Amino acid sequence: MYTKDTLLENLKQMNLDPKGTILVHASYKSIGDVENGPLTVLETLIEYMSEGLLVFPSHTWATVNEENPIYSVTETPGCIGIIPELARKRAGGFRSAHPTHSVVAFGKDAKNFIQGDEKFDTPCDRSSAWGRLLDNEATILLLGVGLNRDTFIHGIEEWLDIPGRLTEERENLISILADGKKVSVPSRRHIGHPSENFPRVQDYLLEKHILNVGKFGDAPVLYHNAKELYVALKPLLQENPALFS
Template sequence: MHTKESLMKQLEELKIKKEGTLLVHSSYKSLGVVEGGPDTVLDALSEYMKDGLLVLPTHTWEYINKDNPVFDVKNSPTNVGILTELFRKREGVIRSEHPTHSVAALGKDAEAFVAGEYKHETPCARESVYGKLVDRHAQVLLLGVDFKRNTYIHGVEEWIDIPERVTDTHEQLFSILHTGEKVEVPSRRHYGLSWSEHFWKVEELLMEEGSLYKGKLGDATVLVDDAAKTTELLTELLQANPDLFSDNEPLEEKWRTFFHKK
């Protein structure tokens, strides 16, 4: 059985930077049996990162749309797992106000990190929290989930304007802010096809280039991603091959050796 102490020891073994920024995408059930359940996992992450910034996605893209357009930062449940739903309700945690791609943050600079997210018209704008992950040289912990769940990679494609990733037209969404004010948020959405299902293609390449590595937390296999280095590598690769994630086929050999030839 895993405990808060054993999980914290594993986080240290994973070389998670205690004073840095950590974004966690998670599958709670992948951890196995944890004494105290999901709250223990959040206790371990929160205590380990007490001198840094802990961030979990609290997305609502699955059900906030033109037919159900109102996001309430205090009350709208997440659609990305039990750890995220419990985390957003914790004391001291601050949730951002983007209607579909909010995050919740705890710790150093949390309020500044999440401020003004409702002002962005796309899910992963460069000025949003997803761009800030890169600027802060954050680590992304993919806990029991694979690279397909790594949201900011959508941002990388958005920032270099890969075609057909976000709609040209806007949906009229709304956010109810922490102040209680209801604001309009005209939103360009991701296209229906989930390009993220193709992100697995670059896992091995990123491991070879040193921006991604594997480890364990509880019973779960985890990936630890260097957001800045991965962004640098994928930006270069996508500029050379904009269709990189347009199919679900394994990476062609010429792209596997792309960086080796330079």
Template sequence: MHTKTSLMDDLKQLNIKKQGTLLVHSSYKSIGDVKGGPATVLDSLSRYMKEGLLVLPTHTWDYINKDNAVFHVLESPSNVGMLTEKFRKRKGVYRSEHPTHSVAALGQDAKYFTENEYRHETPCARASVWGKLLDRKAQILLIGVDLTKNTFMHGIEEWVNTPGRITDTYTDLYSILYSGEKVHVPSRRHCGSSSSEHYWKVEDLLLEEGAMRKGTFGDASVRILDAEKTALLLSELLVINPALFSTNEPLTDTWRYYFHD
């Protein structure tokens, strides 16, 4: 059975930077039997990252829409997993106020990191928390999930203006902030083919180029990505081929030759 100590040892073995910024996407069930359950997993992550910044997604894109247009930062549940929902309610955690793609953060500058997100008209704007992950050279830890769950890659698609990924029209959404104020957030949404379902196709290339490595956390298989290296690599790929994630066809060896020449 896994414990807080053993899970912290796993993070050390994964070479997670204690004073850095860590984004975690997760499947709790994949970790296996944990003494103390989800609370212990969150305790291990929080304790390990006590000198850095710990970030978990608390998205609500699955149910905040034109027919249910009001996001409440204190009350709207996360639709991306048990750990994220429990984490957002913890003492000292700040949640961003974006209506569909909020995150929760714990650390000395968590408040600064998450503030004013309701001002962004797209899910993963360059000036948003997703761009800040790049600026901070964050690590991204995928616990028991694969690249298809990596929201940061949506951000990269946005930043290089990949065609057909964001609506041209706006949906009228609203955020109820920590202050209690209700603000209008005209929002352009993700659209087109479900590109994230095709993110798997760059896994081998990310590994080969040193942007990603693998390990274990508890019983879970994990992927650790370097945000900066991932953004540089995928931005170049998407500029050359904007339709990269529009199909489920695997990458050909041509891409490997391109990066090795």
């Protein structure tokens, strides 16, 4: 059975910067038997990053749409697993107000990190929290999931204006902010599932030492620096916009 101490040691072995910025995509089931369950995983990550900025995606794209247009920062469950769901309910966290691609942040400058995402009509606008990951040169940590779950790559495609990735039409969504204010957020959506093809570049990124491997409990881990990934993928996508099509 894994404890907080053993999981903290796993994080240390990956040489993750505890004073930097880390975004975590995680599959709890992949980690194995953990003392006190997924709450221990969340507490481990928060403790490790106590002097830095810890971010979790808390997406609602599967449930918030034109037929069900209301997103509430404080009430709407996420659709991507138990760990981000616990994070969004955790005291001390700040959740962004993007209706489909929100994040929850803890620690250094967390409140400012998530501010204003309700102003953007695309999932990963360059000025949103997803773009701030690039500004912060964040580490993207994939615990028990693959590159096909790396939302940051959606961001790269969006910033490079890869054709066929976003709808032209906008859904009329509404975000209810933490203070109860309602904001109209006309929103474009992703088209299809290009993320299933993100693993096409995995071997290349491993060879270039941009993508790293580790372990967290039983879970295999992939992790990378946001800026290094952007610099690596930009010329590939400019040369071949259909790389992930």
